Amino acid sequence: MVRDVAFGQFFPGKSLIHRLDPRAKLIMLVAFLVIIFCTFTYPSLLIVILFTVMFILLSGVPAKFYFKSLKVIIFIVIITSVLNMFYGTGTPLFEWGILKITLDGINRAIFVSIRIVCLILASSCLTFTTSPTDLTDAIERLMKPLGKIHFPVHEIAMMMSLALRFVPTLLEETDKITQAQKARGADMESGNIFHRVKAFIPILVPLFVSAFRRAYDLATAMECRCYRGGFGRTRMKVIHMSKRDVLSFAAMGLVICGVIICNILLPAVL
Amino acid sequence: MSNILELENINYVYGVGTPFEKRAVDNVSVSIKKGEFVGIMGHTGSGKSTLVQMLNGLIKPTSGRVLFDGADIWENPKEIRKIRFKVGMVFQYPEYQLFEETVYKDIAFGAINMGKSSDELDRAVRKAAEFSGLKPELLTKSPFDLSGGEKRRAAIAGVIAMDPDVLVLDEPTAGLDPMGRDVLLSQIVQYHNKRKNTVLLVSHSMEDIARVADRIIVMNKSRLVMYDETKKIFSRGSELEKIGLRVPQITKIMLTLKERGYDISDGILTVDDALAEISSLLKKEGKIW
Numbered sequence: 001m002v003r004d005v006a007f008g009q010f011f012p013g014k015s016l017i018h019r020l021d022p023r024a025k026l027i028m029l030v031a032f033l034v035i036i037f038c039t040f041t042y043p044s045l046l047i048v049i050l051f052t053v054m055f056i057l058l059s060g061v062p063a064k065f066y067f068k069s070l071k072v073i074i075f076i077v078i079i080t081s082v083l084n085m086f087y088g089t090g091t092p093l094f095e096w097g098i099l100k101i102t103l104d105g106i107n108r109a110i111f112v113s114i115r116i117v118c119l120i121l122a123s124s125c126l127t128f129t130t131s132p133t134d135l136t137d138a139i140e141r142l143m144k145p146l147g148k149i150h151f152p153v154h155e156i157a158m159m160m161s162l163a164l165r166f167v168p169t170l171l172e173e174t175d176k177i178t179q180a181q182k183a184r185g186a187d188m189e190s191g192n193i194f195h196r197v198k199a200f201i202p203i204l205v206p207l208f209v210s211a212f213r214r215a216y217d218l219a220t221a222m223e224c225r226c227y228r229g230g231f232g233r234t235r236m237k238v239i240h241m242s243k244r245d246v247l248s249f250a251a252m253g254l255v256i257c258g259v260i261i262c263n264i265l266l267p268a269v270l
Numbered sequence: 271m272s273n274i275l276e277l278e279n280i281n282y283v284y285g286v287g288t289p290f291e292k293r294a295v296d297n298v299s300v301s302i303k304k305g306e307f308v309g310i311m312g313h314t315g316s317g318k319s320t321l322v323q324m325l326n327g328l329i330k331p332t333s334g335r336v337l338f339d340g341a342d343i344w345e346n347p348k349e350i351r352k353i354r355f356k357v358g359m360v361f362q363y364p365e366y367q368l369f370e371e372t373v374y375k376d377i378a379f380g381a382i383n384m385g386k387s388s389d390e391l392d393r394a395v396r397k398a399a400e401f402s403g404l405k406p407e408l409l410t411k412s413p414f415d416l417s418g419g420e421k422r423r424a425a426i427a428g429v430i431a432m433d434p435d436v437l438v439l440d441e442p443t444a445g446l447d448p449m450g451r452d453v454l455l456s457q458i459v460q461y462h463n464k465r466k467n468t469v470l471l472v473s474h475s476m477e478d479i480a481r482v483a484d485r486i487i488v489m490n491k492s493r494l495v496m497y498d499e500t501k502k503i504f505s506r507g508s509e510l511e512k513i514g515l516r517v518p519q520i521t522k523i524m525l526t527l528k529e530r531g532y533d534i535s536d537g538i539l540t541v542d543d544a545l546a547e548i549s550s551l552l553k554k555e556g557k558i559w
């Protein structure tokens with residue numbers, strides 16, 4: 001069923017990472033992603049790995065789900081690291097015809113795969129521990145300065161959170177409509193491509209109709225509650241930075257310093 | 271009479287292998303006789319909709335067999351569409367499945383999928399519209415311009431047009447006004463009487479089920495807890511109440527009278543029956559003549 005697709009899953013919880021300010025998490029994620037790609041020595045790579053393991057453990061989300069999020073990209077990791085292996089420079093360690101593997105190539109492969117894996121794990125950690133509403137809220141707050149140049153920050157954030165809110169609803173509805181049409185003998189599994197595209201009409205039409213109906217209903221409901229855009233709007237849940245966030249920024253700072261110091265003191269392997 | 275549908279040790283689990291695993295149907299076995307009108311009732315979330323969706327192979331049981339006319343419907347998964355024409359299914363909110371330009375075309379959708387010839391088709395559509403109480407002049411309208419009740423009828427007609435041997439209706443009267451419910455229900459009963467086919471009706475309304483069903487399946491927490499003749503089911507009022515179901519008001523009154531020591535038979539389902547019962551009782555006691 002369509003519904004089984006994992007989409008930015010959120011696992012409610014009360015761990016340290018769950019309780020961090022979503023803005024802090026977002027900023028730290030960006031900083032961490034940058035620093036991942038600034039690792040040029042094995043000790044700095046080790047720091048990054050240790051930090052990743054640490055926040056995975058702290059997030060309290062079962063490791064199983066982190067592995068699941070890796071499953072999707074495992075092929076990309078394998079392919080890029082294999083390609084990188086053959087593109088190294090220097091004296092070859094092995095040679096088969098035109099294919100040669102060098103120490104440099106192996107280093108590249110290790111770095112590339114570990115970087116991608118850490119990148120996915122860090123992003124998953126954010127979506128696992130932050131509800132979509134908190135996330136869009138954080139994006140809105142961080143982009144607020146852009147409002148000064150008449151960028152519609154609030155509107156965009158509102159659209160994002162509405163879209164996120166309705167993804168599961170629409171998936172569920174697609175499921176139901178598909179079942180109902182199948183019950184009338186709609187055949188979606190056989191025939192050529194032209195036939196199959198046509199077979200989707202009985203699903204798309206009711207889906208659009210109901211999406212528009214939902215949109216109108218939602219608009220009416222928002223107007224009834226006097227929604228009139230972002231200007232002067234206060235919040236029910238005000239997010240603010242606390243000691244936790246400061247501490248985690250400090251930890252992040254240590255990681256960044258560690259990576260930079262390793263890069264300066266030790267010879268780069270890449 | 272032979273069994274048209276048989277379920278053998280059916281289980282259904284949603285989201286197998288995820289943290290949200292949910293056993294919606296737990297080891298249900300039941301046989302349904304040809305030509306019977308069977309009511310299915312149970313609390314919200316007791317697994318009724320899940321159960322009926324397995325009758326025409328819309329979902330495949332996690333384990334267990336579904337037999338139609340004695341043959342396992344999943345024996346040849348490629349042929350599952352044929353079963354869907356034999357076991358017609360009207361969904362809980364059928365109005366969401368309308369998509370054609372006109373009501374006529376929408377009703378014809380299932381019948382066309384069956385491959386009916388054109389004059390056969392025309393007859394089937396018009397008859398189905400009549401059976402489900404849809405006025406002929408509505409056939410040329412867009413389905414989106416119909417009222418809620420008319421949409422419901424159009425969707426039911428779309429299934430009846432396929433002329434299924436078994437008609438499954440999942441809460442066809444939910445959200446209709448009391449008048450509309452009664453009319454729709456009596457049209458379904460009329461259809462059943464004329465066509466002599468098997469009907470399964472899922473409903474939350476005990477009054478509705480009491481009025482029309484020959485037999486009743488009661489579901490509770492994913493399990494089948496009772497399957498018996500309507501009268502016998504409703505004479506077990508206290509058991510039903512324990513699982514959050516209500517017996518029809520009139521049945522409850524009669525059960526209470528019986529508890530107080532009056533000589534009243536079990537399972538009185540309609541006001542008319544109750545009237546007859548009470549007046550015969552009064553006659554016996556010499557209160558009226």
Ligand SMILES: Nc1ncnc2c1ncn2[C@@H]1O[C@H](COP(=O)(O)OP(=O)(O)OP(=O)(O)O)[C@@H](O)[C@H]1O
Pocket residue numbers: 003284285292293294312313314315316317318319320321362
């Ligand atoms: N697609 C699905 N994915 C996961 N769980 C589901 C799904 N559909 C139903 N369920 C769960 O299975 C159980 C049985 O649902 P079902 O729809 O069969 O109940 P029902 O008896 O028809 O209820 P109602 O009277 O409200 O229509 C419920 O607990 C429900 O939450």
Ligand SMILES: [Mg+2]
Pocket residue numbers: 318319320362440
């Ligand atoms: Mg249901």
